[in-house]
Amino acid sequence: MTRALAAVAAIPDDDAAAQKSGMSPRVSHAKPFIAFEKVSVRFGKGDKQVQALAETSLSIHEGDFVALVGPSGCGKSTLLKLVGDLLKPSTGHVFVAGREIGATPIRIGMAYQNPTLLPWLTIRDNVMMPLKIVAPFRSQFRAKRRGEFRDRAEALLAQVGLAGFGDKYPWQLSGGMMQRANLCRALVHEPDLLLLDEPFGALDQFTREELWQIMQELWMAKKTTVLLVTHDLREAAFLANRICVMSARPGRILDDSPVGFARPRSIDMTYEPDFVALNQQLRSLIVAARGGTGIVQAGGH
Amino acid sequence: MDGIMDLVRRKSASIALIIGVFVFWELACLIGGISDIVLPRPTQIIASLIEYWPAIQPHAAQTLFTTLVGFAIGVVIGILFGVGIGSSRLAYDTAYPLLVGISSIPKVAVVPIFVLWFGAGTVPAILTAAIISIFPIVVNVATGIATVEPELEDVMKTLKASKWDILWNVSLPRSMPYFFASLKVAVTLAFVGSVVAETVASNRGIGNMMMVASSTFNVPLVFAGLFILAGLGVGLYALFSIAESRVTGWAHRKDLAVT
Incomplete structure (x- = not known):
């Protein structure tokens, strides 16, 4: 085990044991924010049935930044959709804030690889869209759209380096800029939980690294609980506090390890031996998970 | 600048073509000695x-009226059906075969039925115009709504947006370019519907006027009716094109960037 991992090595054993029993893990925290209890997902019927997610139990604490990595089609996104209440588990339960999903009044922000900004709205109006929909804000939307809400959107845009772009339309922006605006849209309603599904996957390396740093700043400022699905191991190790490695379909969690690097983390840090070692360790896990053939997408080396 | 010059060049070419066709027509009739009972000159x-304008004008107004009323009915029903069919996979699969069946009936064939039900005159013309313009609108609106990116729908659902929220904020605005494209087609089709109905069963409208004129061998008047129809059709098409570029300019940003 590397030095960086050793710094927080006391926790994972607890965690792993707690997961096996399906009970609340870490003693220091009262209740997990998100808990998967023996959740599995199957698609289709009869012969065509596909098991997307094998029985999985997983707990995530409030304010944690968890990355899910694994081979393509392993059910990472399925896990994300379960938390977003976009998909019902075939068996088991998903609890958020102690209550079954769907019954919880938490606010969720979501961002996909495809920025899906609405082309007929300005960047500012796109960012403000959640305020028009989500409960405590929607009743005030008419009154505050030109005041407080507008300022809030502008402040967020400035934070990601898009100051002055509020009046532009999505097609006037580059891919990286659209993805920044997409992040703003996912954060404007101050979600309790942020779901990211390969949000930086379509960007070039330098833009991606820039966005990692922005993402880190945003997270350090708000400490929102984040669940990040990615196949970029460097991204997972740079951003997350904890990395869950999933197996090939039907997905299960093979490994669950904390990432102990001090924040704020810099891009230079990703070339240091500890970081590289963690990447290699993750990579070998995934190579094994997909049957030891081929090359893992992205990753360290 | 090149773009503007290019636009002028394209426009002037199409105007030159229109004038050229009429000049050719005029000269061909003169040189070939074609009788005006067969093909009158432009x-x-x-x-x-000009001569019959006072007589033509009420007919033109009647045709425009039946077309627009029928078209308006078609638009309302078309949007309702399009939204319904586009928002639900089940509705789409259930209703689509029926719609294709109805749309493949030649609309001339339903005119006698409308006449049977409502008598000859304005109502069958309006209904024929309506029924003929519904289909392209339904198909286009349904397509626009059904092709919303699933990721975007997920984002909206995680915000706990209701179906209505999604429809109003995402699906409907998104289907507007499809809708306006279908309006341009539907309005010209509505003309076909109303004129066909007037020809078969009415004593008013351009269609009826052309029937009467042809039975008295007033061929120039028949063609004058055609010109009126073409003029009205082009006018409405242009009107909806302008509305389209106003409302859905975001979908044609390349054109906007040029002009």
């Missing part, structure tokens, strides 16, 4: 347009 047609 100048004769325009002359009869």
